[in-house]
Amino acid sequence: MMRRKLAAGNWKMNGLSTDLAELDRLITRHAAPAVDLLLCPPATLLAAASARLGNHPLLIGGQDCHAAASGAHTGDISASMLADAGARAVILGHSERRQDHEETDQMVRAKARAAHAAGLTTVICLGESLDEREAANTLDIIGGQLSASVPDNSTGENLVIAYEPIWAIGSGLTPTLDQIGEVHDFIRTRLERRFGAGVGRSARLLYGGSVKPENAAEIFTISNVDGALVGGASLTADDFSAIITAL
């Protein structure tokens, strides 16, 4: 099964309108990309970022959505609002949201259902803490998050999983290639078992956590790594472009 590679940028809570110049530089440099590109700026920039794309195939995505379609949820944004602003995808269950907003697997699953109903691709994040890894619980944790966070209606097109070990996020630390490979193979096997070979083999698996131009190429040699979810190094076109080229 040939899966199209995906380079996804997560700007987190970074970016003012002037920073969209980096998006302009990125799409100029990758006018006809050989891989899929996704950039998730803060919600305030979604519409402006989408408007700058013209016919470029880069997708714009959100970083979270509410599980409800609408209603009295001050400060929240629904999946259909993201789509209305031009988003085609949304990151869900990032460990920063699980930590900062006490998001549970069940909440992530409900958000993913809403996102799929709105036609969005979901990038669902899973990851273990350093304590969990040191206690040799990594696969148990990832397996539990995977089964509880991913909704049953997922398809090979609308489901992307990002494995992001919490201890590697923004820390400069990266797992060994064997550690990444073990978790990605495990996720692939679990997806195939749950959804069958069609969905299980076509959903893309991204690695995330301190991916940078210096380590991207070797991470992309790992089987079942179909791309990366990139935080800090997606903020500048120079760094993100180097990672895209390595893919």
Ligand code: G2H
């Ligand atoms: C992990 C990643 C992007 P960074 O959070 O989701 O960020 O590349 O800065 O570690």
